[in-house]
Amino acid sequence: MRPIPSRLQSGPFTRADARRAGVTSRMLQGRRFVRLHQGVWCLAGHEMSEHDWIVAARLALPECAHLTGITRLQQLGLDFGPRQPIRFVVQGDLHLELEGVFLHRTTLLPPTDDVGVTVAAAYLSYCAHARVIDAITVGDWLLHHHHTTIEEIRALALSGLWRHGADEAVWVLDHLDGRSRSFKESELRPLLTFAGLPRPEANVPIDVHEDVVVIGDLVYREWRTVVEYEGSQHQEDRSQYSSDLDRYALMRAAGVRYVQVTKERLGRPQTLVGEVFRTLLAAGYDGPPPRFDREWLLLFRSVSTAVGPRRDRIHRRARGER
Numbered sequence: 562m563r564p565i566p567s568r569l570q571s572g573p574f575t576r577a578d579a580r581r582a583g584v585t586s587r588m589l590q591g592r593r594f595v596r597l598h599q600g601v602w603c604l605a606g607h608e609m610s611e612h613d614w615i616v617a618a619r620l621a622l623p624e625c626a627h628l629t630g631i632t633r634l635q636q637l638g639l640d641f642g643p644r645q646p647i648r649f650v651v652q653g654d655l656h657l658e659l660e661g662v663f664l665h666r667t668t669l670l671p672p673t674d675d676v677g678v679t680v681a682a683a684y685l686s687y688c689a690h691a692r693v694i695d696a697i698t699v700g701d702w703l704l705h706h707h708h709t710t711i712e713e714i715r716a717l718a719l720s721g722l723w724r725h726g727a728d729e730a731v732w733v734l735d736h737l738d739g740r741s742r743s744f745k746e747s748e749l750r751p752l753l754t755f756a757g758l759p760r761p762e763a764n765v766p767i768d769v770h771e772d773v774v775v776i777g778d779l780v781y782r783e784w785r786t787v788v789e790y791e792g793s794q795h796q797e798d799r800s801q802y803s804s805d806l807d808r809y810a811l812m813r814a815a816g817v818r819y820v821q822v823t824k825e826r827l828g829r830p831q832t833l834v835g836e837v838f839r840t841l842l843a844a845g846y847d848g849p850p851p852r853f854d855r856e857w858l859l860l861f862r863s864v865s866t867a868v869g870p871r872r873d874r875i876h877r878r879a880r881g882e883r
Contacts, residue, residue: 563583563588565584565593565604566582566583566584568582569582569584569604570604570607571607572603572607572609572613572616573597573601573602573603573609573613573616573617573620574601574602574603574620575600575601575602575620576589576600576602579602589602592605593605595607597609597617597621598617598618598620598621598659598660599621599659600620600621601617601620601621603617611644614644614645614647614661615628615632615647618647618649618659618661618662621659621662622649622651622657622659622662622664623651623655625651625652625653625655626649626650626651626655626664627649627650627651627670627673627677627678628647628648628649628676628677628678628683629648629649629650629665629671629677629678629682629683629686630648630650630663630665630683630686630687631643631648631683631687631691631699632644632647632648632649632677633648633676633677633678633680633683633686634680634683634684634687634699634703636676636677637680637703637706637708638706639699639702639703641695641698641699641702641744642687642695642699645661646661646662646663647661647662647663648662648663648665648686649662649663649664649665649677650664650665650666650667650670650671650678650686651664651665651666651667651670652666652667652668652669652670653666654666665686665725667724667725669721671685671686671717671721671724672717679709679717680703680708680709680713681709681713681714681717682717684699684700684703684709684714684726684730685714685717685718685724685725685726685727685729685730686725686726687699687726688726688729688730688733688864689725689726689729689864689865690726690863690865691729691863691864692860692861692862692863692864693733693736693751693755693859693860693861693862693863693864693867694748694751694752694860694861696729696730696733696864697733697736697737697747697748697750697751698744698747698748700714700733700734700736700737701737701738701739701741701746701747702741702744702747704737704738704739705739705740705741705742711734711737711739714730714734715730715731715734718730718731719731728868728871729864729865729867729868732864732867732868733864736751736754738750738763740762740763740764740765741763741764742763742764742778743790743792745790745792745822745824745827746763746764746778746779746790748827749778749779749788749790749822749827750763750779751860752827752830752833752834752860753779753788753834753837755856755857755859755860756831756834756851756852756853756857757848757849757850757851757852757856758834758837758838758841758848758851759781759783759841759846759848761779761780761781761788762779762780762781762782763778763779763780764776764777764778765777765780765782767780767785767787767812767815767817768815769811769812769814769815769817770814770815771811771815773811775808775811775812777789777819778790781841781844781846784818784841784844784845784846785815785816785817785818785844786817786818786819786820786837786840786841786844787812787817787818787819787820788819788820788822788837789819789820789821789822790822790823790827791805791821791822791823792824818840818843818844819840820833820836820837820840831851831853834851834853835851838850838851
């Protein structure tokens with residue numbers, strides 16, 4: 562039996578690749594190879610990575626198809642969202658179905674780079690179908706890591722509101738905060754604001770009347786109240802745990818109230834919001850209590866639902882309305 566060339570053993574390849582390596586079409590039909598897409602194979606037994614599946618999709622699609630949406634954003638190191646379907650966009654009326662791949666067709670491609678569409682364009686595409694809370698989480702991450710800016714996203718969206726996700730992205734921008742340092746912080750902040758509580762500042766210094774800098778996750782400066790997310794590292798890392806004890810001692814001594822939030826408490830969001838409200842009341846807050854009505858429910862629905870039907874938006878713009 563002819564040995565399989567090493568260049569075909571490390572991942573997906575095309576029929577042309579196989580031919581150049583001396584593997585015939587008849588050999589490809591044997592048990593030693595697995596067909597992934599039309600014209601794309603890999604060695605039987607090869608464990609496909611996420612990267613391999615993207616490579617396989619690229620090989621099966623024409624060069625004019627570009628990575629978009631959450632798939633493009635994950636190439637930046639974003640560990641969030643589904644890995645499939647792998648999302649591509651193509652200009653024109655190309656009809657091609659590949660398992661595990663979603664191909665969006667558009668009349669005019671957004672800006673592209675050497676990976677796919679640009680980060681701002683990929684975020685527009687993501688906002689078209691994402692939940693509000695997820696679009697905020699991803700948007701915060703992109704801003705915090707300096708992959709794009711609010712100005713860049715807004716400029717692209719407003720330059721073509723007909724684009725898939727443009728209206729949605731513009732709507733989300735007011736809820737983003739690039740100072741957020743973790744996914745959980747980005748989930749926690751809108752839980753408070755969409756319930757009607759004031760918007761806290763993210764990761765700003767707290768005055769503890771000492772010559773030391775103490776940073777709070779979510780800070781209500783006016784009411785000297787802090788909401789802190791306690792990830793698992795706060796319990797597992799003893800140095801972090803000890804540092805936290807010192808921080809909270811400084812807060813108590815300075816009269817700063819705080820609410821500690823864990824993953825489990827985040828899973829009971831209404832109860833959590835209620836506790837933050839009661840803590841604010843004790844600090845002198847005299848605003849209305851939280852509400853868990855329409856705006857709160859929007860947080861867990863698609864951005865498109867929050868923005869409203871596309872046809873209504875088009876009609877409003879035609880009449881010169883916002």
